[in-house]
Amino acid sequence: MDPIIDLTHITKTYRSKGKSVLALKDVTLPVEKGSFTTIVGPSGCGKSTLLKIIAGISLPYQGRLNYKGREVASINTDVGFVTQDSNLFPWLTLSENVELALKIRGVSKEQRAQAAQKLIDTMQLTGFETHYPFELSGGMQKRCSIIRTLIYDPDIILMDEPFGPLDAQTRLVLQDELLRIWDTNKKTILFVTHDLTEAIALSDKVVLFTGRPGTVKRIFDVPLPRPRNVFEIHNEKGFTDLYHEIWSHFKTEIK
Ligand code: ADP
Ligand code: MG
Numbered sequence: 001m002d003p004i005i006d007l008t009h010i011t012k013t014y015r016s017k018g019k020s021v022l023a024l025k026d027v028t029l030p031v032e033k034g035s036f037t038t039i040v041g042p043s044g045c046g047k048s049t050l051l052k053i054i055a056g057i058s059l060p061y062q063g064r065l066n067y068k069g070r071e072v073a074s075i076n077t078d079v080g081f082v083t084q085d086s087n088l089f090p091w092l093t094l095s096e097n098v099e100l101a102l103k104i105r106g107v108s109k110e111q112r113a114q115a116a117q118k119l120i121d122t123m124q125l126t127g128f129e130t131h132y133p134f135e136l137s138g139g140m141q142k143r144c145s146i147i148r149t150l151i152y153d154p155d156i157i158l159m160d161e162p163f164g165p166l167d168a169q170t171r172l173v174l175q176d177e178l179l180r181i182w183d184t185n186k187k188t189i190l191f192v193t194h195d196l197t198e199a200i201a202l203s204d205k206v207v208l209f210t211g212r213p214g215t216v217k218r219i220f221d222v223p224l225p226r227p228r229n230v231f232e233i234h235n236e237k238g239f240t241d242l243y244h245e246i247w248s249h250f251k252t253e254i255k
Helices: 047-055 094-104 109-122 138-150 168-185 196-202 230-235 239-253
Strands: 003-016 019-032 036-040 062-067 079-082 156-160 188-192 205-209 216-221
Touching: 003 047, 003 188, 019 047, 019 188, 019 216, 036 196, 047 062, 047 079, 047 156, 047 188, 079 138, 094 109, 094 138, 109 138, 138 168, 168 196, 168 230, 196 205, 196 230, 196 239, 205 239, 216 239, 230 239
Parallel strands: 036 188, 036 205, 079 156, 156 188
Antiparallel strands: 003 019, 003 062, 205 216
């Protein structure tokens, strides 16, 4: 195994207003390069906290986080972070939002436009380039936030319940698109969801966390063949057994 991220004994305590909250306790998790790993666990068990630690935006913590063999002690700019809200800049058009990271890096206008258009076309957003976020549907905003992250070619993409607020059909379409992009670009994806079907449909491994303080309870391999059909995943041989197995361990963590 070649872990791109290696978490060992990660413990995180938040301190605010004189109180302390133990969010994560002794999390040890290697994430293999090129893999699709999904974390599931009860609300408040520290899933978002773990992604923030990996992105280098939740300091300090105890334990060790190695990224490509080196310790992360500040913001890790090799990591792309797709948060729960789309977080698009409302005063920028779709294209401008997508191009922003390249603009900051000083990439020429022509190159930026070319790279953005390719991704916009891949995500079926063609024709909406000059629209502002408020003129886009929730699913389109989500697509925009994903390609805005892809454009600067991060090694790892962290995704925190990215499809949470979307309707069931749009979720399936975006899951399907995400798998295609992952397959083409060979990125490492660390994904968080509360939806077990989504976790199984997308992942190589499903990591189940305990209730707070969150720690790894169990890791499940997902042996379903690829490419996967997310629209029919429940009919895939082995899906139901795996779903019930994970759920039997998950439900005991929900209080
Ligand atoms: P999850 O994403 O699994 O729902 P979080 O990582 O958001 O969980 O939160 C884990 C725990 O840490 C929760 O009890 C939450 O209230 C607490 N927490 C999260 N962020 C902060 C913060 N900035 N300050 C204090 N407590 C926090
Ligand atoms: Mg969260």
